[in-house]
Amino acid sequence: MSLETLTKSWEPMSYGFLDASAKREIRRKTLKAIAVPGCQIPYASREVPMARGWGTGGLQVSCTLINPDMRVKVIDQGADDSVNAASIRKFLARVSGAPVTMDTLEADLIQSRHRIPEEKLREDQVLVLQVPNPEPLRPVQPNMSIARQMHADADYGRMWLQLYEQIVRSGRVMQGASYPSLVNGRFVMTPSPIPRWDVPKMDMAAHLTILSAGREKRLHAVPPYTRVEPLVFDDVPFRVEDHGRLVCTRSGARGFFMNEIPQEDGTSSFEVSDSELGVKTIHRRDGDAARIGETWYTDGEMAQ
Amino acid sequence: MTAHPAPSEFEARTNATFEALMWALSRPGLTRDLPAPGQAGIVEALLDRECNVHCADPDLARIAAATGAALVTQEQADHLFLDMLPGADALRQIALGSDLYPETGATLVCNARLGQGAALRISGPGCNGAVDVKVAGLPDGFWQMRARLMRYPMGFELFLVAGAQVLGVPRSSQVEVI
Incomplete structure (x- = not known):
C-alpha cells in the first residue's frame, strides 16, 4: 500500500x-x-x-x-x-x-x-x-418506529379505516394527492x-x-x-379527477390533467398541466412538426 | 457559464457498472453488460468502509479491503463475492435481513455460465409476464434452497456474473426450474 x-x-x-x-x-x-x-x-x-x-x-x-x-x-x-x-x-x-x-x-x-x-x-x-x-402511515401513526413495525407486519388496517371515515364523512374518498x-x-x-x-x-x-x-x-x-394498486373498497371504485372532458384553452388539448385558472368573473379556465404536451399540441395545430408519443389517457380514458 | 466537470475514468466505470446492476435487478432475467469483465468492477462501484464484505477470491479480497470495507465471515457480510458456491447449503449462512429492516439482507455476487444449463422461469416485479433463462454453474438444489430460505420481504439479492455479463435476481422474483 x-x-x-x-x-x-x-x-x-x-x-x-x-x-x-x-x-x-x-x-x-x-x-x-x-x-x-x-x-x-x-x-x-x-x-x-x-x-x-x-x-x-x-x-x-x-x-x-x-x-x-x-x-x-x-x-x-x-x-x-x-x-x-x-x-x-x-x-x-x-x-x-x-x-x-x-x-x-x-x-x-x-x-x-x-x-x-x-x-x-x-x-x-x-x-x-x-x-x-x-x-x-403518518396520518394514522405519527410514531415512525411503530409505523415501521406496521409495515413489517403488513398491518394496514388503519389505512382502510382512514378511507372509510372519509367516505362516511364526505361521501367520497377525499385523498386528492x-x-x-x-x-x-x-x-x-x-x-x-x-x-x-x-x-x-x-x-x-x-x-x-x-x-x-x-x-x-x-x-x-x-x-x-x-x-401498483390504489387502496379501494370493492364497492367504491377508484376514481381519477374529472378532467376527461376538459379542454386546454391555450392548446386545445383534450382529456388530460388540467391546471385550473380562476377567472375574474368567477368561472375557471383550464390549461394542460403537462406543459410540453401543450407546447407540442400547439405546434401541431399550427402545422409544425411535433411528435406526440402514445399517451396513457386517450380522450380522458385510461386505456385498459 | 463555467466548464462542467468531466467524469474521471473511475467515475465513468462505476457509473456504468451501477447502471448495469440497476437494470439487471429492475428486469430480472435479462442480461446486462458490465463495462469490464469480472466481479472487481462491482466491488469498486458499491463498496466502501460502511460495508462488511466476504470474498472467496483472495485477490478480490485485497481489492475489497482497499475500498475500506471490513473483511468478515459469510454470516456477517452484507456483500458476498463468491466464485462458485460449494453447495446449496452455503445459502443458509447468508444474511436475509428482517421484516423490520429488509434492506439488511445481503447481496450475493457469484460466477455462473449464462445461456446454458438448467432452464429457469423467472416471474415477479420487473418481468413482463415470465422470463426464461438458462443458467449453469450453480450447485444442485440452489433455487429450491433459495425459495425455502427466503420469506419475502426478507431475502438476498443475487447477481450472476459471466465475463462482462450480469444477470440479476432480486428477492421479489419467483424462480421456477423447468
Missing part, C-alpha cells in the same frame, strides 16, 4: 456534485429499494446546494445516475419552465454536462415533482420522483403527491420509478412491470 493507491488526483469538484462515497451509498440503497418494491429504505441524504424540501432527494438520485450521455428532463407539477424545474435542470447540466430536453420522448432521466408525464414512458427511461413525505397504493401486493407506499390521475400510470408501467425523500432520508422504488 502506498500513498499513490490511497489518494486520487485533484479535481475541482466531484462529477455530478456528490462525492464517490455518497454515490456508493445511494447505489446500494437503490438496489435494495428495487429488490423490495415499495419498501422505504433509509439513506444518509447528503447536503446539496438547495434547501431540504425542494427536491433534494430526487436530486441526489439524479446526481448518482447522471452521466454525459444521459438526457435529462425536469418537471415541476407538469411544467418544465417553473423556477424549481428550471433551477434543478440547470444545476444537473452544470455539474454533469448532461444534455437537457423538455421532450418526454427524448429524455433518458426524468426528475419530477408531483406529476408523471402524459406520454407513456418507455422501458429504458427512469422517472425520479421528489417525495416530501414518504410515510403513508399521494393516494396510498399497494405495491407488489405487499407494501403500501405513497406515490408522492401526484394527483389520482397519475396513480394508474404506475401500475405495470414499462419504466423504472425511484422515489426519494431528501428531508426524510428515505427512498423507495417501483420497478418496471410491477403491480
Whole structure:
C-alpha cells in the first residue's frame, strides 16, 4: 500500500456534485429499494446546494445516475419552465454536462415533482420522483418506529379505516394527492403527491420509478412491470379527477390533467398541466412538426 | 457559464457498472453488460468502509479491503463475492435481513455460465409476464434452497456474473426450474 493507491488526483469538484462515497451509498440503497418494491429504505441524504424540501432527494438520485450521455428532463407539477424545474435542470447540466430536453420522448432521466408525464414512458427511461413525505402511515401513526413495525407486519388496517371515515364523512374518498397504493401486493407506499390521475400510470408501467425523500432520508422504488394498486373498497371504485372532458384553452388539448385558472368573473379556465404536451399540441395545430408519443389517457380514458 | 466537470475514468466505470446492476435487478432475467469483465468492477462501484464484505477470491479480497470495507465471515457480510458456491447449503449462512429492516439482507455476487444449463422461469416485479433463462454453474438444489430460505420481504439479492455479463435476481422474483 502506498500513498499513490490511497489518494486520487485533484479535481475541482466531484462529477455530478456528490462525492464517490455518497454515490456508493445511494447505489446500494437503490438496489435494495428495487429488490423490495415499495419498501422505504433509509439513506444518509447528503447536503446539496438547495434547501431540504425542494427536491433534494430526487436530486441526489439524479446526481448518482447522471452521466454525459444521459438526457435529462425536469418537471415541476407538469411544467418544465417553473423556477424549481428550471433551477434543478440547470444545476444537473452544470455539474454533469448532461444534455437537457423538455421532450418526454427524448429524455433518458426524468426528475419530477408531483406529476408523471402524459406520454407513456418507455422501458429504458427512469422517472425520479421528489417525495416530501414518504410515510403513508403518518396520518394514522405519527410514531415512525411503530409505523415501521406496521409495515413489517403488513398491518394496514388503519389505512382502510382512514378511507372509510372519509367516505362516511364526505361521501367520497377525499385523498386528492399521494393516494396510498399497494405495491407488489405487499407494501403500501405513497406515490408522492401526484394527483389520482397519475396513480394508474404506475401500475405495470414499462419504466423504472425511484422515489426519494431528501428531508426524510428515505427512498423507495417501483420497478418496471410491477403491480401498483390504489387502496379501494370493492364497492367504491377508484376514481381519477374529472378532467376527461376538459379542454386546454391555450392548446386545445383534450382529456388530460388540467391546471385550473380562476377567472375574474368567477368561472375557471383550464390549461394542460403537462406543459410540453401543450407546447407540442400547439405546434401541431399550427402545422409544425411535433411528435406526440402514445399517451396513457386517450380522450380522458385510461386505456385498459 | 463555467466548464462542467468531466467524469474521471473511475467515475465513468462505476457509473456504468451501477447502471448495469440497476437494470439487471429492475428486469430480472435479462442480461446486462458490465463495462469490464469480472466481479472487481462491482466491488469498486458499491463498496466502501460502511460495508462488511466476504470474498472467496483472495485477490478480490485485497481489492475489497482497499475500498475500506471490513473483511468478515459469510454470516456477517452484507456483500458476498463468491466464485462458485460449494453447495446449496452455503445459502443458509447468508444474511436475509428482517421484516423490520429488509434492506439488511445481503447481496450475493457469484460466477455462473449464462445461456446454458438448467432452464429457469423467472416471474415477479420487473418481468413482463415470465422470463426464461438458462443458467449453469450453480450447485444442485440452489433455487429450491433459495425459495425455502427466503420469506419475502426478507431475502438476498443475487447477481450472476459471466465475463462482462450480469444477470440479476432480486428477492421479489419467483424462480421456477423447468
